[in-house]
Amino acid sequence: MLRTRLKDYNVILASGSPRRQNFFKLLDLDFSIDVREVEEVYPDTLQGREITDYLAQLKASVFQDLDDKEILVTSDTIVWKDDVAIGKPKDREDAKRMLFELSGRSHEVFTSVCFTGKKFQKIVNDRTQVWFKSLTEAEIDYYLDAYQPYDKAGSYGIQDWLGYIAIDKLEGCFFNVMGLPTRLVYKTLIEIADQGL
DSSP, rough: HHHTTTTOOOEEOOOHHHHHHHHHHTTOOOOEEOOOOOOOOOTTOOOTTTHHHHHHHHTTTTTTOOOEEEEEEEEEEEOOOOOEEEEOOOOOHHHHHHHHHHHHOOOOEEEEEEEEEEEEEEEEEEEEEEOOOOOOOHHHHHHHHHHHHHGGGGGOOTSSHHHHHEEEEEEEEEEHHHHHHHHHHHHHHHHHHTTOO
């Protein structure tokens, strides 16, 4: 469906995340990957989805050479708990600290997706609330040793072992927690194609 609707466009995914790349394949999209370095720093006055909106836009700002029929897609995800953004861990010790903080409590996951063309920019975002059971130190150590989730916000992947054993419930989009609110990506790309942007 998307492949046909976007046949006149070149969709560029600016993400090195294997999960986001796989989502784009599963959405049946023709796309290319172009990842450019950007320092992910944001003003400390921003809160929740404002942070992910800002960073998704920031990642798009390094692309100044888009053609008329190119759609650049950039994205950012954070874990948000107690009014603090939890990003990717620096190392194993940092990851362990993060998981102890999430243990037995709830947190939010925000993802923003920025769609940029030569003459337009649209941002969508999503929020999911996640409740964790209380984790033992042995469970955390096993997870960190076996899965090494150091490239993931909050030091966990909902789609792997910890997600299977630790999540009591969630409210919102499961795929958002994995890093991409797929239904919003689909909807926005259809809108862009329909409007001929």
